[in-house]
Amino acid sequence: MSHRTLQPDGWARPRGYANGIVARGRTIFLAGQIGWDAEQRFVGRDLVTQAKQALQNIVAILAEDGAKPEHIVRLTWYVTDRAAYLAAGAALGAAYRDVMGKHFPAMTAVEVSSLMEADAVVEIEATAVVPE
Template sequence: MRILQPAEWSKPRGFSHGVVVEGPGRWVVLAGQTGSDETGSYAPDMAAQVATALNRIIKLLAEASAGPEHIVRLTWYLTSRSEYETAGAGIGAAWKETLARNFPPSTLLFVGGLVDERAKVEIEVTAFVPSA
């Protein structure tokens, strides 16, 4: 995977503008993951829900023999801009713990709500695992 970064553009923080994936391999596409735990409970704050969603993503990728380094796209759906801005440090810590230094192309959208009204975040993932 090669990150697309025109020399004259400033480097984005926390994501990349695009990637090129070449060669044989397999695609892994995950449904949107929310911040609910195994019992269906949600933490009250956005940072904790993001941490749970990212951990769910890592677990699902492992089921496909993949890891965060294989993620080629993230789409985030968030229910509150102000909560997102307040939760920045906690979200950054959750990212560092799960995705480390991987910054795939990402799109963030603020929406009026998610199907489960307790959910504050839902994250979709596309990954590509090159053939060995």
């Protein structure tokens, strides 16, 4: 294993993410990915569809260096609508697991007023650590 979850004694286990991760190996930093395909066409307008595509984009980029979803140690989500993010709960979780499996790195979600691409409703940055 290339990483270990940091969970202080007595803390409630977080749902869907890790509080902290320690890792050693080759580090890969990914720019924010949005919900468009390889030809830069949006696959949909809703949060769940765009988030799933953004995660698929992350997995595709990682594969270029032999990395897999389980090597991801941090994800930062930028969403344009906090209420939509919270309302998407189960569907967003299912889309996440379809792409990432049951791997839950350290994650942060932040509401922003807009993203650089006008049709984007979510952007996700990733950091991965691959064992040497």
